[in-house]
Amino acid sequence: MGKKGKKRKTDDISNQSLRSTQSENSSRGRSVSEQHAVSFMLNEANNILYRTPDERYCAENAGNAENAENIAYVSTPLIAGNACSTSSQFAEINQKLEFIMQKLQKLDVIEERMNRLDTRMDSLESRVVATEKINDEFEKSVKYVSGKCDEFQLKSNEITALSKTMEKQRKDITDLSDNIERQKAEMEKLNREMAQATEKKKELEESVLDLRCRSMKYNLVFTGVDGESREENTEGRIRDFIYYDLGIDSHMEFCNVHRFGRFVRGKCRPIVARFVYNQDRDAVLRNAYKLKGTQCGVHEQFPKEVEDKRRELYPIVKDLKRSGNTNVKLVRDKLYVNGRLYNPGTPSSGRGTAIDTQPVGSAAEPMTVR
Known part of the structure; x- marks a missing residue:
């Protein structure tokens, strides 16, 4: 001091x-x-x-x-x-x-x-000043971290909401997948049932077609027979045709004889005749060759489905006969060559069980019963 x-x-x-x-x-x-x-x-x-x-x-x-x-x-x-x-x-x-x-x-x-x-x-x-400065920086950091925490909380809330939405969508997708699986199982069941129904329908159609063919077994179709009129006696006209054109002198019994198809002026509609006895029908077919070179013809009657297939096979039959195959038979809608079922381009095994009754004479188109 x-x-x-x-x-x-x-x-x-x-x-x-x-x-x-x-x-x-x-x-x-x-x-x-x-x-x-x-x-x-x-x-x-x-x-x-x-x-x-x-x-x-x-x-x-x-x-x-x-x-x-x-x-x-x-x-x-x-x-x-x-x-x-x-x-x-x-x-x-x-x-x-x-x-x-x-x-x-x-x-x-x-x-x-x-x-x-x-x-x-x-x-x-x-030190206090430095501490205050550090405290200010810390407060700024706290504010920044607080802001980031708020943003994180907001993002977390959004993620939570999105997660709930995704969970709901996942559940919906799972339910939809289950529904699809059920629908798929039902579709498979329906497809099986449809296939069975289709097969059964095909079998029924074949059965119906077979029944129709059998019901037409005694029928013959006469084409080119003129004299059609409103007062025409169709059965008498067929009897005269059999007697004069085919040369068969025997009394034949008919169940029904009539013309069929749409009427066109100036043209003669074909006549279908149902025979009582099969031997009378076969006799007429055996003499049908006598009509070759005329405008008339005689052939069996088949359903339209069979007629369409037979019409497709007629050119093949002619080609096979020209090539020297004499054992050619057309049974309903199937073609047999030398006892084997013939498919266009691919022959397959099989034996014919019926005699071909293809019409002889003029190449008249087959008709269907009205």
Whole structure:
């Protein structure tokens, strides 16, 4: 601690001592002159201890008049009055000064500690500033992280909603897949039933076709027979045709004889005759060759489906006969060559069971029963 600081502290202590001394003097009833004398002596002691010679000289020159007055004022009462009391006061003042010096030494220690404390406070302040800066950055980071957390929460909610939607769609797809599997099983069942129904339908159609063929077994179709009119006796006309054109002199029984097909003016519709006895029918077919070279013809009657297939096979029959195959038979809608079933381009095994009754004579097209 410097001299000026010690001087200030000494001045403060002197003032405090003066105040305490004044209070004590007032309590003891001391005079005002004694108080001024103590104050003057304290100031002088302070000047001697802590002021430089220049400062003491300036102070002495500046306050000579006042000091002279004080000394003159104080010395007279002191010398004249109460010398013993003054010496005791100086002793007390010396004790107080010693006490004050001890306190001043402690003040130096306190000042040093205060300086260290100031240094620490400066360091702490800088650390506080750095901490505040870090805290600001941390708050910004927290805000940024909070914003990202909000975005993440929003995305998480969207993902959750999307997951629920996908789960629902997955369930719908599963249900749809199950429905498809059930529909597929039902379709397979329906396909099997359809195949069975188709096979059964085919069998029924073949059965119906066979029944129709059997029902037409006793029928013969006569083409090119003229004389059609509204008053025509069709059965009589067929009897005359068999007798005069085929040369068969026998009485034949018929179930029904009539013309069929759409009427066209200037043309004769074919006649279908149903025989009672099969031998009469066969006799007519055996003599049908006699009609070769005429406009008339005789052939068996078949359903339209069979007639269409037979019409496709007629050119093949002619080609086979021209090539020298004499054992060619057309049974209903099937062609047999040398006892084998013939398919166009691919012969297959099989034996004929019926005699071909292809019409002989003119190449008249087969007709169907109306």
